[in-house]
Amino acid sequence: QWCIVFCQSFGEIKQEKRLEKKRPLKPNFHLVYIKNLCSMLVIYNVHVVTWTLKIGLGPEVLLQENPRLIYARLTGFGQTGKYAKSAGHDINYLALSGVLSKLGRKNENPYAPLNLLADFAGGGVMCALGIVTALFERARSGRGQVIDASMVEGVAYLSSFLWKSQKMGLWSQPRGENLLDGGAPFYEVYRTSDGKFMAVGAIEPKFYDQLIKGLGLNLDELPAQMSSLDWPEMKKKFASIFAQKTQAEWCSIFDSTDACVTPVLSFDDAASHQHNKERSSFIKNDQGEISPRPAPVLSRTPAVPSCKRGPFIGEHTEEILLEYGFTKQEIAKLYSDKAIELKNLKANL
Numbered sequence: 001q002w003c004i005v006f007c008q009s010f011g012e013i014k015q016e017k018r019l020e021k022k023r024p025l026k027p028n029f030h031l032v033y034i035k036n037l038c039s040m041l042v043i044y045n046v047h048v049v050t051w052t053l054k055i056g057l058g059p060e061v062l063l064q065e066n067p068r069l070i071y072a073r074l075t076g077f078g079q080t081g082k083y084a085k086s087a088g089h090d091i092n093y094l095a096l097s098g099v100l101s102k103l104g105r106k107n108e109n110p111y112a113p114l115n116l117l118a119d120f121a122g123g124g125v126m127c128a129l130g131i132v133t134a135l136f137e138r139a140r141s142g143r144g145q146v147i148d149a150s151m152v153e154g155v156a157y158l159s160s161f162l163w164k165s166q167k168m169g170l171w172s173q174p175r176g177e178n179l180l181d182g183g184a185p186f187y188e189v190y191r192t193s194d195g196k197f198m199a200v201g202a203i204e205p206k207f208y209d210q211l212i213k214g215l216g217l218n219l220d221e222l223p224a225q226m227s228s229l230d231w232p233e234m235k236k237k238f239a240s241i242f243a244q245k246t247q248a249e250w251c252s253i254f255d256s257t258d259a260c261v262t263p264v265l266s267f268d269d270a271a272s273h274q275h276n277k278e279r280s281s282f283i284k285n286d287q288g289e290i291s292p293r294p295a296p297v298l299s300r301t302p303a304v305p306s307c308k309r310g311p312f313i314g315e316h317t318e319e320i321l322l323e324y325g326f327t328k329q330e331i332a333k334l335y336s337d338k339a340i341e342l343k344n345l346k347a348n349l
Contacts, residue, residue: 059071059073059146063145063146067143067144068142068143069144070131070134070135070145070147071144071145072130072131072134072146072147073148074123074124074127074149075149076088076089076092076118076123076150076152077093077096077150077152078148078149078152078153079148079150080148083096089115089119090112090116090117090118090119090151091112091115093122093151093152093155094112094117094118094155095110096152097118097122097152097156098156098159099155099156099158099159099162101175102159102162102175102181103175104175104176105175105176105182106174106176106182110175118151119151121155121158122151122152122153122158123149123155125154126149126154126158127149127154130147131147134147177228179203183231184203184231185200185231185234185237186200186201186202186203186208186211187201187202187203188200188238189264190239190242190243191243192242192243192245192247192250193245193246194246194247196246196263196264197247197263197264198242198261198262198263198264199261199262199263199264200238200259200261201261201262202260202261205225206258208225210254210258210259210260211259214253214254214259214261215238215241216241217237222234247263247264267290268290270282283305283307285306285308285309286308287309293305312343313341314340314342315343317340317341317343318331318342318343321334321340
């Protein structure tokens, strides 16, 4: 399958159309769209590259039809190189970027978090940034271009701080022994007496002082904050203290301070937290489902959140084809030939 995302303006991914690799399409099937598409076309799946070229949907053909088109190719390993045609997932892209080797606890295997780093941050966000850059350039030149968005390179670029900080001594120790990877007792997650957790990020001395006071300790009786040799014992001490109170009790202690101590919230708790409610950080769609609102917030032209659910696979196929001149009979034939996918009962499952 090959998924095309149509965007009439950046940030409005409203329609989803699904093509099937199972059947050949008649020539110029999609050129009618490309001539009218003003913003972008995103391809996400390295295995369809050969197929798209075969049916005339490669960048050379489409840019010839619409020289202003921005053609973004979002794949795991990029368009060239040894692994260009290889399958992979977030964990594989993290591994090849070098970032995975930095994630995890001391004396444990590297740990891959949710597929947020490579898929979404290094992939989707960096690709979107590339599209914005290309849109900005097109405003001057009037020409589109092809974007090669590799998740490996995207997440590696996001980790530039780690690469640079090695030489600065901020990230020179083995995994799990550095300032921000669980090595420091003042940058850690601690369990509370009710089985919940508190996140501590008291890096700067003034914040660390507030942390120590909140824990009921005397700063003068403790090792120096940056004495890394004492960090393991300090973590044990902090852990034993946090385990003596509930999360709510710790919140009552630290909410009025600048100790950089916050509760670790579930999705439900995050949506109902006072701070997030005051900012309307989460919204409900017409199905009652809660999700984050668009961010960041622009002062003059803030995004208008959509309260509609996300589209089903192939939900807008017929609508789009009708809009560009296909008859219902032609659409029915394409569907019977399994060249397209339409919304049906199966898609709702």
